Amino acid sequence: MDSDNDQQVSPTNRTRLRRLPKRGHYDRDTICAILDAGVVAHVAGMTEDGPITLPMAYGRINDTLYIHGSSRNALINALDGSDCCLTVTHVDGLVMARSAFHHSMNFRCVVVRGTARLVDGDEKAAGLKAVVNHVAPRWDGSRPPTDAEMALTSVLALPLSESSAKIRTGDPSDDTDDLAGPWWAGVIPVRTVFGEPQDAKDLPPGRPVPTALRNLAKR
Amino acid sequence: MDSDNDQQVSPTNRTRLRRLPKRGHYDRDTICAILDAGVVAHVAGMTEDGPITLPMAYGRINDTLYIHGSSRNALINALDGSDCCLTVTHVDGLVMARSAFHHSMNFRCVVVRGTARLVDGDEKAAGLKAVVNHVAPRWDGSRPPTDAEMALTSVLALPLSESSAKIRTGDPSDDTDDLAGPWWAGVIPVRTVFGEPQDAKDLPPGRPVPTALRNLAKR
DSSP states (O other), rough: OOSSOOOBOOOOOTTTOSSSSGGOBBHHHHHHHHHHTTTTTEEEETTTTTHHHHHHHOHHHHHHHHEEEEOEEEHHHHHSSSEEEEEEEEEEEEEOOOOOOGOEEEEEEEEEEEOEEEHHHHHHHHHHHHHHHTSSOGGGSSSSSOOOHHHTEEEEEEEESSEEEEEEEEEEEOGGGTTTTOOEEEEEEEEOOOOOOOEEETOOOTTOOOOHHHGGGGG | SOOOOOOOOOOOOTTTTTSSSGEEEOHHHHHHHHTTTOOOOEEEEETEEEEEEEEEEEHHHTEEEEEEEETTOOOHHHHTSSEEEEEEEEEEEEEOOBHHHHHHHHEEEEEEEEOEOOHHHHHHHHHHHHHHHSSSSOOOGGGGOOHHHHHEEEEEEEEEESSEEEEEOOOOOGGGGGTSSSSSOOOEEEEEEEEEOOOOOTTTOOOOOOHHHGGGOOO
């Protein structure tokens, strides 16, 4: 998906990390690797009922993220032309410190801020394909959408131009005075794993699981 | 944590599901079970830089959720007294349909909307303990916070009174005309798993991993 990988995304005043700035990353490779490894994003926008954040599937083509939803979805429609935030988080570990205060998590997180816009035509078709193919290469193994299905679906584009990554790795950071104390300290790894694909109950015989889907379990 | 389990949370106009209402749940047991099984929430609020959503640890005591952060954290401070949204999502499966259009995910999601408020004194201490103990029972196995550490930490409370759950389970819902088609269809299970706890590199000998932490890997 990458056409030009050695770029930095210039942090803006609202994407530059203020708390613990050493955990901030603004290079495109780091940001895209975190996005590409995610399953769902949490997308936030302002509605007449207040701020809301909902999980959504997403896809990426170069420097643009795509999300989709029913053309009658209230949040999707509220986001068009509006300021929004899209966040993808991986929890990699529970960081168990000596002190309650220094408990933490290891994680990789990307925050994208910007204005989403509804797209149409070729960009809509490409965006939808990117969303379907994001977690598993699936577009070519399924029936393409009809015109009626396309009309029922809205696709929004969000540029990566205002984005940042925040990453924590490694051991707890305990106070020196606590290091010899009686408490256990360490990290409990956390992972998202994919299982063996399960046939739909109404699947006729002779439709084997595509290899690419079976391979997700080996990740 | 439950004192009274047979309650319904009355849906309000902004928590009642409008799209696919059959997937909506408003009973307290369902909502709390999804919250209790989560690792991080995505919390959304409106800041002067626009809407934002960030991952946060959280805890629950009866009908109240607690989140915490540095007393200098911009979002934590923006949320006090403000309308916010807290969302916890579990992805349980990738739903691979015959048609691109019917691809979906199996998931459990809780959305809580309401006004967060900073808490102090006994409620702050109890809320912080609930956050630390949320994923792993850890408070009693670590050094309690000092007064100075408490002063560096802010704790916000958010009531569950306006909350809803949305759940999708099971096979793809393909169109009848597609059922006999050539495509594979089914579900790829997705799970979050905890690994074996890893000692911190600077852990002195004679501090065994607490059993409750080792047991997370058996979940």
